[in-house]
Amino acid sequence: MASESTVDTDFRVFFVYPSSYSSHNPDGNMFVLSTFYCIFGIPKMQRYIFSFMNSIQHIIIDDTLNKVSSPAFSNYLCHAYCHSGFCILQRNGKTFRFGQGCCMIIARRGDLVKIVETSMDFSVDVIYVTQEFIELSTPQSNYGMRGQFALFNNPVIPLTPQQQEVCKLNFEAVKRRLSQMSHLFRHEALINAVQCMIIDFFDFHAQLYGTDKISSQSRELMEQFIDMLERGNFRRNRTIGYYASSLCVTPKYLSEVSKKISGMPAAFWITRYTALDISRLLRDRSLSFTAISDMFGFSSLSHFSRYVQTNLGVKPSDFRE
Structure with missing residues (x-):
């Protein structure tokens, strides 16, 4: 206590x-x-x-x-x-x-x-x-x-x-x-x-x-981008254009800043956050594949399955074997 x-x-x-x-x-x-x-x-x-x-x-x-x-x-x-x-x-x-x-x-x-x-x-x-x-x-x-x-x-x-x-x-x-x-x-x-x-x-x-010089402007932009991902925006928005527009920059500039600071382009982090969240949810047997697919706004269950296989290297069912 x-x-x-x-x-x-x-x-x-x-x-x-x-x-x-x-x-x-x-x-x-x-x-x-x-x-x-x-x-x-x-x-x-x-x-x-x-x-x-x-x-x-x-x-x-x-x-x-x-x-x-x-x-x-x-x-x-x-x-x-x-x-x-x-x-x-x-x-x-x-x-x-x-x-x-x-x-x-x-x-x-x-x-x-x-x-x-x-x-x-x-x-x-x-x-x-x-x-x-x-x-x-x-x-x-x-x-x-x-x-x-x-x-x-x-x-x-x-x-x-x-x-x-x-x-x-x-x-x-x-x-x-x-x-x-x-x-x-x-x-x-x-x-x-x-x-x-x-x-x-x-x-x-x-x-x-090693160290690289990073401007305060670039740091703040990257913080805002990651904060959007942390809030789960990737569940409904997985295009660079959406994040760039929300942050009032071009997709090219956002990717350049991401690459300089993190070593990876902005698309990598969008996909990474999405894939990790999906893998976590797939391990929850109380959730159906359709429910998870709907959470992320996929147009169909087959589209969701293709996304999982492409980005996680396995089928959704493999998480529950």
């Missing part, structure tokens, strides 16, 4: 620790450590204060990956570090090995992650952070947009021994700040700790894939 102090404020943030941090955990996995109240007026924060009128668990620390695919965690970004052993997971139709000395970031659509196997000695630290708190903590850099697309394709980042130590220190710093309940500026300290973690994740990723 979450504990809440009586304080006259509109902004409440709950923090959770895994059972290894306390003997007072009745549920076995997590418990709410404390309630934090934001009462400070920093300009960047003020834009978000009134959107947090209800109690929200903004930061959750766990020692398993069991919750990464839970719908209840769809608004959280998962940051994980593997201390030992390994985990085999599937995401976006691909299989990944998350092993000792690697970090992993599930930035979008955690519900599409499936844990296939974990070794007996698998040990992991996990920090879940809401999108809202990430926005408060993310530094003013356009690299995050480029990085998130690369992470969508491969969420696992192998670390050097030095980077492993940096990652572990960042995780411990977030935990330490959460435990400092008497700190009068704990909110600022926590934002700083999460920001340091994000900056180092930027560095880990950039060391592998």
Whole structure:
């Protein structure tokens, strides 16, 4: 159960620790450590204060990956570090090995992650952070947009021994700040700790894939495009022209920006989001093929079947064998 102090404020943030941090955990996995109240007026924060009128668990620390695919965690970004052993997971139709000395970031659509196997000695630290708190903590850099697309394709980042130590220190710093309940500026300290973690994740990723200069205009356009896909617009609109027109640019320009930032044209992301959503729904045996076809506005069931075979490589019925 979450504990809440009586304080006259509109902004409440709950923090959770895994059972290894306390003997007072009745549920076995997590418990709410404390309630934090934001009462400070920093300009960047003020834009978000009134959107947090209800109690929200903004930061959750766990020692398993069991919750990464839970719908209840769809608004959280998962940051994980593997201390030992390994985990085999599937995401976006691909299989990944998350092993000792690697970090992993599930930035979008955690519900599409499936844990296939974990070794007996698998040990992991996990920090879940809401999108809202990430926005408060993310530094003013356009690299995050480029990085998130690369992470969508491969969420696992192998670390050097030095980077492993940096990652572990960042995780411990977030935990330490959460435990400092008497700190009068704990909110600022926590934002700083999460920001340091994000900056180092930027560095880990950039060391592998390099950096490109991305203009703020291009970043904002791509954010708006992906936001439309995140809202499920692809279920009824799968042409580049629709998205370009909605964003007041030409289809060619949208594709060029997408290619520069993500490495893939806009059509790839429209098809990718559509195919992943269809594959998820096909695994739900309570939904008929006709119902799924209708959700996406296909003109006929045969048209839907051809689309699935073309983009997923199998027939719809193969998902239910």
